[in-house]
Amino acid sequence: EPLTQGATGQGQAVLFRDKVSKIPVCVCKIINLAATDKLNRYYVKQEAEFFKKDIFSKLNLGYHIVDYFNSEQVGDELFIYLKYCNKGTLLQRIEASLDNRQPFTEDSIWYVLITAMHAIRKLHANNIIHRDIKPANIFFDGEDGDLKLADFGLMKIISQNQKQSSTHVGTLGYLAPEIGVKSYGKEVDIFSLGVTIYQMVTGEVPINQNYKFDKAPPELRQLLKQMLQKEPENRITTEQFFKQETVLKWITYLEQLYNMEHVKKEMQEF
Template identity: 30%
Template sequence: MRQCLNPDCLRSNPDNSQYCQKCGGKLLLRERYYPQSILGQGGFGRTFLAIDEDKPSKPFCVIKQFLPQAQGTDNIEKASQLFYQEAECLEDLGKHPQIPELFAYFISDNRQYLVQEFIPGETLESELDRHGVFSERQIRELLSDLLKILQFVHAKNVIHRDIKPDNIIRRSADQKLVLVDFGVAKVVRSHRTKFGTLIGTPGYCAPEQAMGQPQLNSDLYSLGVTCLHLLTRAIPSDFPDSEEGWIWQNFLQGNSVDRELEKILDRLVERDFGKRYQSATEVLDDLEPVTPRRYQRLENLLAIAKWREADEETTRLMLQVAGRKNERWLRVKDIENFPCQDLRVIDRLWVKYSGGRFGFSVQKQIYQSLGGAKNYNEKIWESFGEAVGWKVKDQWIKYKRLTFDSTAKEGHLPYGIPGETYGILWLVDRRWVWGPDFFALISRLAECN
């Protein structure tokens, strides 16, 4: 079927229709997108499932039509600005593999539209309805996944402002969590920003956000409420209150949550944003295991921004963990079987002390945003080298020319591990290109989440 986009009509038409059989409106939007059905409607717009006729595979996409429910010129103007702002946010944030990509933003028939990636999957609210409450393990996995997305979002000075189970989709293709609906997201342009009106979903909205003063860690509050709802099926208004906070443990429905996770959740939903976790990285530090002793030197070097020494220590540690210290290079199979826990620790330390600028996961995000996958693609690989500053003026630079300070491009460090493809060259002057070894690492990062 083909869906009419006219808000006063919305007639479903046969697949071969060019014009709506009821109102006569054109069904092909911008000579490219055929709406198929209505997906939903919110305060600022209506969303449609559509087909992109310009692509050979005719893939699905999502059309969002600006359709404000607010009354009054000022309110409609504000809503229009938010709609445009959503497009701006998605253009930048959609480079992350767990945020929908923006395909287009335009005005047609005096209406604003944006077209974005369709994420096949199921919302966490739907998952809760079908499978019941989440276990402690599932909540830990959810936090680990979402906090890494929020690291990326908050590094761009963006507050999502509407994190809830309905806005988190488990993607069918790889079971990864995807954060959607940036319709009320806000770019922070100053330390304190006043909006004066409630934006967000009641119950999930942090107290300061409800007062028109959202902070970056307002998203952490909403994420904490999301976890409590998935653990208990209850909503915050159901929980008895105390001076210390909500008493939610009596609603666990047979679930078991250890004291460590309890403390993390309680601090996430702390009503005073000054006492709440201040960053996603801070939460991850409590969520992930304590840094093993073997990584203490790496942590110490990163803490004092000794980037070159930390890069060399990373190489030494990875060779040691893989049992390849004497050979001084890793085979593809060594990378494919590299212990997930060790890989997470190394990456977490780099991300933490670089403020989200360096780390294997940062490199993975950049590589995937360029269209990279496990299989080698020379054009994408060279684009990646240029993006992270490893390739300058068509030349792969030598190790001594790397930028070992915080002004380096995102993803510039760590420079990596010596692989079997270029191991001999690396032994001479540490100038080598990962080649297939890098793609094995990208794959392992994805497997280790």
């Protein structure tokens, strides 16, 4: 049964709860296609169609991707049903951190970095570029607050031979420098996640990409520098990331604090 309704960037969102338990279980994104411009209409329909593809499954994309239930179009309205993530977004946590002047703990930053990088690794293994990695698209769900990557409206499925895209899409501040300048590949997601982690550390998103790493702990600082390289070929890849001794050490440590089961299990596939 419907519980609450609110606005999204592209339309309305309705939260539904289980009739028996009264626990919120599903969010329905409602987009009025007739009131949406041609480009955004293409992207929202692309997201709905993407969720219906065989490629979108827990088997392929793993645990840290948002759960999808269904999508349908009725007249001019498009409905996309997704699992409700009950612990909010990373953006909300960043805003709370700034309001309360309470910095993120180092282990919480590493948790977001490792699990988000793992989600990106699964996407890239299936030739999918997300193209809009940012705090507003990173959710937390369940008793353990498991990270879930969401919003695939701007994603791009590339062929084995193509490897590149040239469309200027994404969110200002999180865009890799090559977007809008030349063709680009999967490396743009690494850069955007780097900006996201930088924002967790500093509370800032430098529009001029003038990053200062002095606030980051030494181990994190080194990885951030590798993720935020201006030239895409110099950025660390997901494969290289998960071979880093520092990352492996933190995965072992985080098992005591967070649900790292799926990261460790799915790492064996690569």
